[in-house]
Amino acid sequence: MDGGAPGIDSTLVDGLDAVELSWRYKAVPAAAHGQTAAGYVASGVGLAQLQTPLLTLSAQAMASNVAQMADWCEAKGVLLAPHGKTTMAPQMWREQLVHGAWGITLANASQLRVGHAFGVRRVMLANSLTDPQAVSWLAERQGPDFKVVSWVDSVQTVALQAATLADKPLADKRDSVLDVIVELGSGGGRTGARTVAQAVEIARAVSASAHHRLVGVGGYEGSLAHSAEPGALATVRGYLAGVKELHEQLLAEDLYAQGAETIITAGGSAYFDDVVDVLAGCASDRVDGGRRVDVILRSGAYMVHDDGFYRGISPFARGSHAGKTERPFVSAMHVWARVVSVPEPGLAILDAGKRDMPVDEGMPEPQLLGRELGGPMEVLEGASISAVNDQHAYLRCTPETTVGMGDVVRLGLSHPCTAFDKWTLIPVLADTGNDNALVDLIHTFF
Missing domain, CATH: 2.40.37.20 (D-serine dehydratase-like domain)
Incomplete structure (x- = not known):
């Protein structure tokens, strides 16, 4: 580095x-x-x-927003992997990383190539790779200087990736192992297993695969609501409770990869306070050989913010949490x-x-x-x-x-x-x- x-x-x-x-x-x-x-x-x-x-x-507004979010995450005991697809600007990614970001989140294979081109060391790929060329490209390039955690939301995705990697001659067998998290979705939402039970089955398939390591769970609550009305917030928090339940079941079945730091990830730019309220308690340091668990937010719009949707729905503006002291x-x-x-x-x-x-x-x-x-x-x-x-x-x-x-x-x-x-x-x-x-x-x- x-x-x-x-x-x-x-x-x-x-x-x-x-x-x-x-x-x-x-x-x-x-x-x-x-x-x-x-x-x-x-x-x-x-x-x-x-x-x-x-x-x-x-410049002044961006500096203020980046520092505020970094301080807030540190105070709450959570990590931040800002969604780089918001800006696709490596200069801005660097500012977020300087202020303590765990890594950068990206959304697809072409964005992943941009991250690799600028030497981003750690990436959360908040999507499932199903294109064989993308799977092979990642397998050939991942390593100590380019660590990627991607998502899966079906047994079929696990099998497709495994088949692609099994057919690919790679220099090192470790290259053919992808670190993945299981994505939990919700009925009417976007991607993700529709039930906790389905997600557990996917986790079992990952755990049994020679080409995968199960390192976490997560998803995206922002596709389930579009306002700060009580009903919308209840939907978001109910979904996040499901993510927590999934994590606890995978712990109980010992499905996470041995020795891996475990990730629980959620949180766009609209409901990150609810994510912290529901999930932050799952974080833990490795003690006496135990498992380290990190809760990672993926908020992407906070650095730039806006004069429209996020101005109205950002937790720092709507004051949805008791004892609110943050400036918008x-x-x-x-x-x-x-x-x-x-x-x-x-x-x-x-x-x-x-x-x-x-x-x-x-x-x-x-x-x-x-x-x-x-x-x-x-x-x-x-x-x-x-x-x-x-x-x-x-x-x-x-x-x-x-x-x-x-x-x-x-x-x-x-x-x-x-x-x-x-x-x-x-x-x-x-x-x-x-x-x-x-x-x-x-x-x-x-």
Whole structure:
């Protein structure tokens, strides 16, 4: 391991500073072409020298959110493997690892290759590998510097992986053994065994396989609810109780691999407090030869947060737990869009659309209006986005609001997962709204 960040190769991440900016990056103007990413940042430019449409991040907000989540997890006695698919940005993964993350969670084989390319040392693959090429690729590359724990949710998946590995000539028999956890789901949910009994059968199949080690249990509660209403929270907590029951049954049957550190994992960015309430008590240190059990959250959106779905449902905002003292996370992402048409009173058309900003968890929120990018801005009252096309947004304003051609609107966004995938390069401002100096350029790999 290099002397930089734990869990990732900092030399490879730092290499992104040498990337030459060009027409391939819509986030930077033509004046930046030919410069390296680091050189452009060092030139002293700010928001005023950029162009619309534009997604930006706030360095101050991200630093605050990362530190807060790290401190909270440490206080609760749980680990964190943030879901890297939210950003697919190794520079941001490194910040999470520097702040104590256990590893990085990823969702599929292509994301796994990105993690491997940047030297991520420990990965939770929150999915089942059923493509033979993906199974073989992982088996050939896993080792001390690339440890991967993946999921299985059926006996058939276990058999498929075992058959693939049995047919693959590998240099070392240890290469043909995959560390897996059994995923528990729920009726109407996404993946995962539908009952604890089914999950136990899968665990028995894993335990009996020469090509697998059973190292934990887990799943995803976020697909079962979409609000903080009492009924939704009861559904989430009932599901988590099932994960705990599954873990206890596997302990009772001694199905976990001998000598392996055991994982219980759940927790997106909406209900991680409930995960801790229900599951944190299962964690234990290895004492007198006993088994070490770690509870690992996989929250991914907290570093960026938003002005929509997560603002409303994040545990730090909704105050669902007694004795709440945490401050809410701060949204670190905004889109800046320019008025390109004022075709009728009360309607302005902006130059940002579905190709530039997410709409799957709610429309963007008009926040500020100014005459130029990087200039003074005023609160935009009574405005909304009523619709978006591929490259345009419909800004509805009150009759009292004066919106002119070329004016700039700052928009709050909902759902970082579908914001980052639209940008291969994202400018980072020192502190959006207070200091618009450009301090970094984030590269994404979707």
